[in-house]
Amino acid sequence: MLDVATLLERCRQGDDLAWEALVRRFQARVYAVACHYMRNAEEARDVAQEIFVRIYERLDSFHGDQAFLPWMLRLSRNVCIDTLRRQKARPRAADVVIDETVQIASTAPSPEQTSAARSARDLLYRAMDRMTDSDREILMLKEIQGLKVEEIADLLKIPTGTVKSRCNRARLDLATRVRRLDPSYGA
Amino acid sequence: MTDVTCRTFIESLDDLLEGRLGPADRQAAQEHLGSCRECRDLRSLVVDASAPVAPPADLLGAVLARTSGPACGSARERLCDHVDRLLAPPDEDLVRMHLDVCGECAGLAATLARLATDLPPLAEMEPGARFVPDVLVRTSRRPALSDAWTARFAGVWRRLAYRPRIALEGAYAGAIILVMLFGTANAPFADVPRRGIALVRSAQESLPAGAAVEEVPRIRTEVVSRWTRTKAEITNRARDLTGGLRRGSAAIGESLKKDLGTVWDMLASGESNGMNGTAPANEEDKGE
Numbered sequence: 001m002l003d004v005a006t007l008l009e010r011c012r013q014g015d016d017l018a019w020e021a022l023v024r025r026f027q028a029r030v031y032a033v034a035c036h037y038m039r040n041a042e043e044a045r046d047v048a049q050e051i052f053v054r055i056y057e058r059l060d061s062f063h064g065d066q067a068f069l070p071w072m073l074r075l076s077r078n079v080c081i082d083t084l085r086r087q088k089a090r091p092r093a094a095d096v097v098i099d100e101t102v103q104i105a106s107t108a109p110s111p112e113q114t115s116a117a118r119s120a121r122d123l124l125y126r127a128m129d130r131m132t133d134s135d136r137e138i139l140m141l142k143e144i145q146g147l148k149v150e151e152i153a154d155l156l157k158i159p160t161g162t163v164k165s166r167c168n169r170a171r172l173d174l175a176t177r178v179r180r181l182d183p184s185y186g187a
Numbered sequence: 188m189t190d191v192t193c194r195t196f197i198e199s200l201d202d203l204l205e206g207r208l209g210p211a212d213r214q215a216a217q218e219h220l221g222s223c224r225e226c227r228d229l230r231s232l233v234v235d236a237s238a239p240v241a242p243p244a245d246l247l248g249a250v251l252a253r254t255s256g257p258a259c260g261s262a263r264e265r266l267c268d269h270v271d272r273l274l275a276p277p278d279e280d281l282v283r284m285h286l287d288v289c290g291e292c293a294g295l296a297a298t299l300a301r302l303a304t305d306l307p308p309l310a311e312m313e314p315g316a317r318f319v320p321d322v323l324v325r326t327s328r329r330p331a332l333s334d335a336w337t338a339r340f341a342g343v344w345r346r347l348a349y350r351p352r353i354a355l356e357g358a359y360a361g362a363i364i365l366v367m368l369f370g371t372a373n374a375p376f377a378d379v380p381r382r383g384i385a386l387v388r389s390a391q392e393s394l395p396a397g398a399a400v401e402e403v404p405r406i407r408t409e410v411v412s413r414w415t416r417t418k419a420e421i422t423n424r425a426r427d428l429t430g431g432l433r434r435g436s437a438a439i440g441e442s443l444k445k446d447l448g449t450v451w452d453m454l455a456s457g458e459s460n461g462m463n464g465t466a467p468a469n470e471e472d473k474g475e
Binding site (some may be wrong): 012016019020023024027031032035043045048049052053056075084090112117120121124143144145146167172173175176178179183185186187 | 264267268294295297298299300301303305306308309310311312313314315318319321322323325326327332365411417
């Protein structure tokens, strides 16, 4: 499998195959980010497309010495926030949890495991749905997307200490909510 | 220690109870216990006090309530670091001891530990089979500059066309253009309508009603010849107009070029002076 740097270099040279491979590699991640911000599967799909179009247009502005994932997540976040701002007049889709067509990308070998993973995922979505936007965002960036504290601080323009404390607070909040919904979770 | 008095017995009581006395001393101490009731009572008291007694279940809670309050807040501040194994050893021990006695915090810690494994898989979601083809359609080739401008122009035009009063605005703009072309005394085609009306009138006056059929070819010829003359006049006037505009713009361009050349020369001479060291003389003067 080609590494990301090679793919990006080929994309910049206009290699359509490389671009297709790049989209395939990151589509699930970009779509997940869009889902976390938009909280509606259909809108998230449109926004994810828009994110890739934006990435395509800005490939030349990406420097090889920086990490691609934080750059991509920053761009994704900007597109999502722009879209949400444009939609501000529309009612928030708070009650629409990710629909049934959404599937976890990891392959589950048995139906029992698939079912367990899905129920755990639904439980987490329900718990996260009631969190504040900022807590959900920092949880998504740190615990779900796995960005480093410094990268999140750079992205959100806040000190690293604030990132740590906010993240710990969000984790505790999520754990409390999850236990309230399902006291047997984690036991 | 063979001659055991009460004082020496008390001093050696700990050793006696913990089995550290030698056989002779133990024998002497037992003999003293048999003869001294006070020392027997003392021994019984010490033995009873050192026996393990379970404290009341609510003692810890009651003490904390009257002193520092419950420690759950402090424990939860360190719970994430405990799960991530980032705590220093003393803090780690303290949190563990708290978790041993606090079911609620222990449950939270277990939940946090499971979240650490359940959250990362949420980083990816399959958007569906049509997603990649749709993205590729939108990004299949880099748009050329002309395409971008065409798209932008089309977008602007579409937005204009969707305006609710586009027809009214179009009619307004058209009327202004007609007035500018034909409606004022100085308009380039001001006499065209008048000439057209005069042509029709002269044709009506010069032609009897019955002879219209025979006169049609002549009228046609007349109309064509007059139209040709009018057209030539219009062309001449338009040429004069464009020539005048071109000459005017050329003159403006020349003067602009001359002004720019002057400025450029001034700049160039100033720079060369600066490089040659002549200009800083003023600066030095100022400095002095």
